[in-house]
Amino acid sequence: MPELTRVRADAALDDVVGTLEEAGAIIIEGFAEQHTLRGLWDDLGPVLARSGYSESGYDGHKTRRLSSLFRRSRHVVPLVTQPLYLESARRIMQKPVHMWVGRARIEVTPTIQISATQAIQIDPGQGKQPLHRDDSLHLRRHPGPTSRVQLMLAMSEFTAENGATLVIPGSHHWDDERPPRYSETVPAAMPAGSVLLWLGGVYHGGGANTTGTPRTSLTLSLDLGNLRQEENQFLAVPRETVLELPEEVRRLLGYDRCPPGLGWYEMQDPHLLLERSESELAAVPPNLIGLGSPPIVS
Ligand SMILES: O=C(O)CCC(=O)C(=O)O
Numbered sequence: 545m546p547e548l549t550r551v552r553a554d555a556a557l558d559d560v561v562g563t564l565e566e567a568g569a570i571i572i573e574g575f576a577e578q579h580t581l582r583g584l585w586d587d588l589g590p591v592l593a594r595s596g597y598s599e600s601g602y603d604g605h606k607t608r609r610l611s612s613l614f615r616r617s618r619h620v621v622p623l624v625t626q627p628l629y630l631e632s633a634r635r636i637m638q639k640p641v642h643m644w645v646g647r648a649r650i651e652v653t654p655t656i657q658i659s660a661t662q663a664i665q666i667d668p669g670q671g672k673q674p675l676h677r678d679d680s681l682h683l684r685r686h687p688g689p690t691s692r693v694q695l696m697l698a699m700s701e702f703t704a705e706n707g708a709t710l711v712i713p714g715s716h717h718w719d720d721e722r723p724p725r726y727s728e729t730v731p732a733a734m735p736a737g738s739v740l741l742w743l744g745g746v747y748h749g750g751g752a753n754t755t756g757t758p759r760t761s762l763t764l765s766l767d768l769g770n771l772r773q774e775e776n777q778f779l780a781v782p783r784e785t786v787l788e789l790p791e792e793v794r795r796l797l798g799y800d801r802c803p804p805g806l807g808w809y810e811m812q813d814p815h816l817l818l819e820r821s822e823s824e825l826a827a828v829p830p831n832l833i834g835l836g837s838p839p840i841v842s
């Protein structure tokens with residue numbers, strides 16, 4: 545089995561994008577700053593410890609999961625905005641698409657958005673999770689364009705014995721008839737503070753924890769902006785919290801529209817809702833697609 549490529553947080557963006565496109569996965573060591581990791585433990589650790597086990601075998605009877613992470617911790621922000629993650633996701637998913645509007649050939653570039661957030665703690669005794677592709681949520685067909693780039697932060701060390709995520713490198717190139725096998729996986733063993741990044745079409749699953757201590761992680765996904773978010777971020781993150789976030793993160797949470805015209809509010813860019821009062825918003829002329837007016841050509 546090919547090993548996972550490992551780089552440090554000072555790696556070049558081109559190299560990370562190249563590895564992700566070819567192998568579908570990469571480990572970046574030293575990704576999270578120490579104070580971010582400590583802050584995540586402070587904010588999420590106690591709540592995670594009180595969270596019950598999942599009811600479903602797929603999610604794990606010995607696995608604790610905690611969601612709504614942008615509501616629970618401001619330390620999630622530097623993870624999603626770390627350029628090796630955010631810019632890789634942009635480069636891989638924000639590919640221009642052309643279309644005809646009348647006789648005008650226009651190119652539009654989709655947005656990307658935060659989809660799901662979870663802290664995942666695999667406790668001793670948890671078995672392997674079934675191998676799966678996370679982009680199956682959107683019924684994607686393979687091989688095909690990538691619609692998700694996912695991050696898994698090791699909040700504690702990941703080892704082959706304690707449940708490190710199992711990954712099949714290159715499996716995003718497979719078609720939809722080939723089933724995944726555990727014998728084809730490699731464990732994403734990595735020190736705390738490292739991340740595994742992988743594409744939505746790559747087969748993976750949580751590993752078994754045969755040790756006496758939990759494996760703790762945080763995962764979040766960036767999806768193409770024209771798909772439904774896995775976790776309903778409008779319900780998960782209250783407006784007061786959204787208002788404290790930088791504009792780029794607000795837009796990633798869904799206060800944005802994906803060209804040519806998805807996600808509008810009052811026929812406008814929904815981010816205006818965060819910037820203006822209702823009455824100011826009513827005075828803004830409708831601009832449904834936000835592309836300007838393509839020329840009318842006979
Ligand atoms: O916890 C892990 O290592 C993987 C979890 C996962 O892939 C999932 O729940 O979709």
Ligand SMILES: [Fe+2]
Nearest residue numbers: 676678748749
């Ligand atoms: Fe998964």
